[in-house]
Amino acid sequence: MIPTDILIIGGGIVGQVTAIELAQAGAQVTVVDAGINAGSTANAGSLHVQMQSRFMRLYPDQVPDIEAALPLYCEAAEEWVRLDAAYGSFELVRKGGLMLAEDNSQLAFLEKKAAREAKKGVSVEMLDRPALERIAPWLGPQIVGAELCRNEGKVNPLVANLRLRAVADALGVRFEQDHICSLSVGHRVEAIGQNKTYRADRVVVAAAWGAGALVQGLGVMIPSVAEPLHMNITEACSARISQLVQHAERSITLKQFNSGQIVIGGGWSACDRGAHQVPAVDPLSLLGNVSLAARLVPTLGHVRIIRTWAGMNTTMDGASVIGPLPGCDKVVMAVPGDAGYTLGPLVAKLAASCILGQPDHSMIERYSPARFSA
Template sequence: MSVAAARAPFVLPRAHVDIAVIGGGIVGLCTAGFLASAGCDVMLLDAGGSAASTANAGSLHVQMQSRFMRLFPDRVAGMERQLPLYPKAVAFWKEFERALDADFELKVSGGLMVAETPEQFEFLVAKSRRERELGLATELVGRDELARLAPYLGPHAIGAELCANEGKLNPLKCNAFVRAWAKRAGVEIVDRCRVDALASAGASRDAGFTLTTAGGALAARRVVVAAGPGARALMAGVGALLPVDPEPLHMNITEAVPPLILHLVQHAERSITLKQLSTGQVVIGGGWPARLAPGSAYPVVDPDSLAGNLALAQFMVPALAPLQVIRCWAGLNSKVDGRGVLGEMPDVPGLYAAVPGDAGYTLGPLSARLVADIVLGRDPGEDMTPYAPDRFAHERVAFSGAPAV
């Protein structure tokens, strides 16, 4: 490429599209792919950067995470309403892998939430009871059974909650497979294209929208916003409220070692996830905070989280102590109210939200399929009421300054 060509301004490949999908993470890619597979004209716009999917640690969660319950007690009721969707989401991941004839390194080998004190174990007793009432398959294991299931755990582990249908995958391989599938399905993917603003093109339902992007203006009849924390500002441009906030989180990965950790491991009280990839590396994450770079929305590593996360990991699994950490990074999680926001925005026909709930990577492909069905006018096969954007209507009144009706 010549220097002149390299310096040429970026221009969108075309100015009109039927459906624009904003956000190139797992939700955006899958939504665009499902729509294109149904014959729709779809363009996906991705700004790039350290988003949730590109920074994800690859956990497939089903049971309620103690970290979420501890940090956001006011949102537990919301998460409980979505809880039945999690085992369905893991099953959908397996179906999706088969349908794509892909290898996501997906393994559903069970998840252990570990207790180290009697008080923590009692917390797991109550949590497991509630989860079983809501339809989840979980069980409690004592010290002896835990030592048999997970001999790699340290001597402080006295019991755990076992959720058999939790697991893990390799998000880097998965994202690559899904992106290739979406392109084969006909999605026009435009990389490094930030959407700066979203505006309604007129009052009628068919007027559509205008997207102001780094590559020029794009007219779209319908728009799906799968931009995680960036969705809030985009929705505000058309007078819609989507209260999603960024949560910067920290992750690490070690050098490869022989098979050691067989489960997705969490703690009953402290923030951590541990899992081992099929290539041998151990991924250490679980919600330790990162920071936003000064003056930007870009997440950066917090040295305190690096030290604390690794110290807890080797305390729980002593065999991790001599391993070298080969990489650490930060990413942005999306916080709402414990539930996903999936569906058409109230009073803005043709505009759809595609933001899954907590553990959004787990919920990603299934959430995308549900939103695609709504866009296509199909029955999604799920009661979408708990995830509908209109549940924020009372907040939207205050947001817009409009009187209540």
């Protein structure tokens, strides 16, 4: 049996940053993680702020939640800047994100989207082809214009994850590899794992796709769903792409790391093999994803893909779940909504503030797990 002040279930970006925040405040913290399918170790490092056309197309019913959360995304990008200054460098670059249009109807969609985003405080502007030519001369000739979101950027998640883990280790955070099967709440919270039992004063559930199953016996039905996604990375190349690149209609994100390599992804599916196995790469996603990249940035047609992989994203109702369970403040939820790596550090900070008794009600009210009360 492992006693601890605070048990954090899930050791991705949210679990790690929550652990750092709480250990810095003097708590004894244990992080327990099943050691499989963390979106944080598979993701592309895009810092998303503008509404993603992919998400709007796939989940139109969830667009109001995403739109209402735009100020949270702006703040989340700022949180990455603070984290990078405190513990980085995570190769953070903030030269904005371009969403490309290949025809006038896509341009009209982006114009309307930009107007909605501007009302929520997002820094957006429309660029015509000559304006694009000045900042992105590598784009294909068919691109007629783009929305530029200045809040967006990129980090190298491999670097960020390693550095944050080192910070947590130095603060004395204990890490356990185990799968938690159930939670019960009494005087303390008991978490029964496959290997060990853990007792804690408070528990933070930062288990992404695994969150719903963990708390379903505690009065909430959180619809966390695992979503297998595809990624590619190229060899280093001479292109100089400083922005995050997306498309008004097609699924893609494309960006360049400091190494010169281009990371290509943006929501192409992978083959599901269940939550307890890593998803398998789907060759059709590989071909579709990279040929779209080469259409948008023709020079990429001459660059080799050196690795592809698949990882587990998490979807819910489009919004984050942050804060104590209704009627049970010993269990605090910390599950980011869409673009969860972007939101991760801010969600972690807000969850930690609930544990420390200093919740920012204005920030977390709309993300309370109470909306899923059974």
